[in-house]
Amino acid sequence: MAEMTTKKNRFQNGKWKNYISYIVIIIFLAILIIINLTKGLGFSDKSTLPRIAFSCILAVSLNLVVGFLGELSLGHAGFMCVGAYLGCYTANVLRTSGNIPELVTIILSMLVAGVVAAVFGFIIGLPALRLKGDYLAIATLAFGEIVRCIFKNLPFFGGAMGMSTKLYDGNTLFIIAFITLLFVVFCCQNLINSKHGRAVVAIRDNEIAAKAMGINVTYYKLLIFMVAAFFAGMAGVLYGATIGTIRQETFSYNYSIEILVMVVLGGMGSINGSLIAAAVITWLNITLQSQLSGALAPVKSIVYALILIIIVVFSNAPAMKGFRESINPRNWRKKTEDAGKIKNDAAAWDRIPTKIRMDDPLSVDTRTTYADSPVPPDVVVKNRDELYVKEETGKEEE
Amino acid sequence: MKKTRIFAIVMAMAMLMSCLFAGSAFAADALKIGATGPLTGDASSYGISVNQGANLAVEEINAAGGVNGYELEFNMIDDKAAAADATTGFGQLMDWGMQASLGSVTSGSCEAFGQQAAQYHVFFLTPSASAASVIATGDTAFRVCFGDPDQGTLAAQELTSRFEKIGCIYDTSDTYSAGIYAAFDEEMKNLGVEYQTFTFDQDNKKSFSAQVEALKDCQVIFCPFYYTEASLVAKECSSSGHGDILLFGCDGFDGLAPLLDDTVTNPIEYITPFDVESTDEKTAAFVANYTEKYGAAPDQFAADGYDCIYTIAALLEAAGVEDTSIDFASLADILVAQITADDFSYDGVTGTMTWDASGASTKIPVIVILN
Amino acid sequence: MAIAINGLSLGAIYALIALGYTMVYGIAKMLNFAHGDVIMVGAYIIYTMCTFTWNLGSMPIWLSSLISFVVAVAVCTILGIVIEKVAYKPLRGASPLAALITAIGVSYLLQGIAQLIWGADQRTISILDRLGTVSLGDVVIKWSAIITVVVGAIIMVCLVLFIKRTRTGRAMLAVSEDKGAAQMMGVNVNAIVSTTFAIGSGLATFASLFYLPITSVSPTLGAMPGIKAFAAAVIGGIGSIPGAMLGGVLLGVVEVVCNSISAVASYTTAIEFALLIIILLVRPIGLLGKKRRVKV
Helix, strand or coil: CCHHHCCCCHHHHHHHHHHHHHHHHHHHHHHHHHHHHHCCHHHHHHHHHHHHHHHHHHHHHHHHHHHHHCCCCCHHHHHHHHHHHHHHHHHHHHHHCCCCCCHCCCCCCCHHHHHHHHHHHHHHHHHHHHHHHHHHCCCCCCHHHHHHHHHHHHHCCCHHHHCCCCCCCHHHHHHHHHHHHHHHHHHHHHHHHHHHHHHHHHHCCCCCHHHCCCCCCHHHHHHHHHHHHHHHHHHHHHHHHHHHHCCHHHHHHHHHHHHHHHHHHHCCCHHHHHHHHHHHHHCCCHHHHCCCCHHHHHCCCCCHHHHHHHHHHHCHHHHHHHHHHHHHHHHEEEEEEEEHHCCCCCHHHCCCCCCCCCHHHHHHHHHHHHCCCCCCCEEEEEEEHHHHHHHHCCCCCC | CHHHHHHHHHHHHHHHHHHHHHCCCCCCEEEEEEEEEECCCCHHHHHHHHHHHHHHHHHHHHHCCCECCEEEEEEEEEEECCCHHHHHHHHHHHHCCEEEEEEEECCHHHHHHHHHHHHHCCEEEEEEEEECHHCCCCCEEEEEECCCCCCHHHHHHHHHHCCCCEEEEEEEHHHHHHHHHHHHHHHHHHHCCEEEEEEEEEHHHHHHHHHHHCCCCCCEECCCCCHHHHHHHHHHHHCCCCCCCEEEECHHHCCCCHHHHCCCCCCCEEECCCCCCCCCCCHHHHHHHHHHHCCCCCCCHHHHHHHHHHHHHHHHHHHHHCCCCCCHHHHHHHHHHHHHHCCCEEEECCEEEECCCCCCECCCCEEEEEE | CCHHHHHHHCCCCCCHHHHHHHHHHHCCCCCCCHHHHHHHHHHHHHHHHHHHHHHHCCCHHHHHHHHHHHHHHHHHHHCCCCCCCCHHHHHHCCCCCHHHHHHEEEHHHHHHHHHHHHHHCCCCCHHHHHHEEEECCCCCHHHHHHHHHHHHHHHHHHHHHHHCCHHHHHHHHHHHHCHHHHHHCCCHHHHHHHHHHHHHHHHHHHHHHHHHHCECCCCCCCCHHHHHHHHHHHHCCCCCHHHHHHHHHHHHHHHHHHHCCCHHHHHHHHHHHHHHHHHHCCCCCCCCCCCCCCCC
């Protein structure tokens, strides 16, 4: 492991990863604009593209909370709900109050939506100071459901009938959506790479140690919740501009879970991963929707579920580690020392938190497959060291 | 996770490709009618009924030689009763080549669908999205079902003329239910009649013991919601010993009968345009064919879907649309002019209907008594 | 009075589901989001078996219902074990979030399969509600509600005794306390985890049976009670069996009481979840949860 870090060259260690997402998004956007100007985008693309963009915004902002702050939040759709209602209400008011340009309207409404959602983020950030793990997860889920229930009962926002807002022109909406996405990615990456970001990651890795180092845990937890809520609120406005109808049942906990799935599949704490996963999952959902229509529709949820399970088991299961590494392109060039040889259950069991540290000879004894393993014992021990290093630096410890 | 990302990049490439090559192709041999509806999830039984009714109508029309010599083609995309999926579903249908539409099955998604349809000027005739906001989305929006407010007003008049102690349960999270209730409430206030109201919402619509217990002294409970919840209210009433209360519902009650077993003793009445027991020749034939094909009797959703397709076929015939390569916008103009024409009416299984420019249909409701 | 009994019976149902959550959490340290869908499968099996055996007509209704119920318990128990082996066991040792995502996947999968097999139509069936009502003075109470409360209470007591008094039960306690140590003491951890899932799913079938009198069977039957039961488990302190019971009953009573007051009925969900947040703010580990010391 230590050897690995020194071997990293500037390219691997450098900041190219921070820029690659901008470059890809800009190229993607440029291609789309060219297609739209020359041959015209398909009808479905005009609603699919903004949907992909706001899914990406949601996933990136949730990743701030889940991936970087390390708190499980199941109420992200609640912030989006607040943003969608308040932002689109603002947009409706601005449209009736005079001829303000559409672009200004949408930017102003995003701002309002973001600020109001951030206030709600502050409110839900408060319990986060006291609750941990699954308790916080259910508290955030409860918050999302409460928000929905309140909007349902406000006749001011249309009650159960929902609220209508004007659709934004399909030819420019996707451009606005992707530029907003660029803005969000820019803000998030700068936040994460700043000293504030490092403080947040320190809180995730060990809250008590971070506190002991003088980091203001209260401040940073609330900050991250508010920033994430701000972006979710903006995504809510984009939702309104794409769909035109805002109804509270859209923003149920199922939607929060869908965003969480994007974050987890993309990789916790990886902004690029969140972007790709959000785009792919949104696209997959929409494609399945059109491909499996009519009587085939129930097959859709089965296919989606199977894809989800297979990807997660493949990319996370300890038993699949060897297989993962053997097909990882990064390992193609260098000859690995059979890192995948430890793939029986015992390796997995070692990582389960235990108060009694299993010492080496004992755990080697419990490993039954060593007898018929072709790997010489010294290699095994070397790999075990590596395993322990990973265990200590791993962030998944309770 | 690294592996996931590589997999994901490949998928992203595929996505870009699909964006590049997605084109709008128009087939010339059939006129394409599209719709979105809930085919999975909580509301799926409604969407599936409409889909089956519409498909039956398309098959019958095509078997009888089509419309003006060409065939109809129908496709329903799943929207899970969600507005966002109705919007993308609309786009996918347009890419598929949709020329006329049945809109969406549920009100919430049909409003989103209608906004898209208004933007591109696509004609749609929704079977069952009854909220007032749906036909307000544009000039090309029409419906075959009753409007929510009409039913609420009618129910208020009917009930006050017959009963003294009136109770009401409605779903605060559902557009249909809240829409009918709003009109009912207004009419009751106009009539100066006191009544009790209890509510539920989508998160606790599985248990009605509290509401029934609170309304046990009423002679009648007005239930403006769908048959799925109505069956639970009926069961709750009967099993808790209040089996004599009349349950009065709206057209959403249609389809209730198969869900009730011998334990339910409550009398049930509802307002509906479609009576499955009707002896009318057209309705009887529809019920027989539907039952033969799908193994279950049709409900009002299926009848609405069936009537929608036949109405569009009648419109095409009356307007003399010969060419299936006609684009959706010009077709919309023709169909709108035809459906609002004074002499156009369609006699379907849900009654004889005429339309005005607002998009609402006029037809005569009947009150069905369920034994 | 009737409201109290109805609240208790709904609470007992939530408590039975919450037990499944809390046991699985205690042993496997994961949220089993597919638990609600096991209830749905149980309800469908009971429905199918009952309509089948009643149509045969050769048995009295109570006997065929009992047989159907036993079959449903067996199917759900096996289903619980299969889900654990296929979807969760490979992820042991990986991030708990990965298991959460597969749980969601399994939930979608069960719903999709149920819709393929049984269709989307809602179905109702009367089993316990055939028993009618009992009058205590001027209060009319359903037998099904009384049975739910009584059987629910018996199950809780049995479960607590099972965990405290039997070898398997104590092995469960040991595994939930410390897996590594339990394994070294000779506990077969894999078998214990499977047993936990089996018991949780079996209890879910009881919840299906008691839920049938007040609900209809559809592929999404389990979603909302699943979430409410999850909330109940957290209110009581996740991992604690008496806590799950307490949380479930509390939530059920609050729900029924709110629903029966006209003015607040439309805010029922908000009130339930606000109660959850308030309880968590006062006691961040739930009402009966165990406090754990965190070390750096």
